[in-house]
Amino acid sequence: MYEVENLTLAIFGFLLNETIAEGLARQDIIETLQKIGEELANGTFPITKFLTQANV
Known part of the structure; x- marks a missing residue:
């Protein structure tokens, strides 16, 4: 779970x-x-689907 939190x-x-780079207010x-x-x-x-598929 620690890896998921870091990611x-x-x-x-x-x-x-x-x-911020896009200049949004x-x-x-x-x-x-x-x-x-x-x-x-x-x-x-x-990203949730990707992480689930990768078993991260």
């Missing part, structure tokens, strides 16, 4: 950097990250 944090960091970044968090929590975020 999740790495992905989260990458997505945060990408949203503060509120847009917050909303995007909230949506990602909700999708990760309920298992619908695209």
Whole structure:
């Protein structure tokens, strides 16, 4: 489980950097990250399927 948490944090960091690089406003970044968090929590975020298939 520790590996999944590290990978999740790495992905989260990458997505945060990408949203900032795209020049999104503060509120847009917050909303995007909230949506990602909700999708990760309920298992619908695209990386979830990949991680499940990889048995990470």
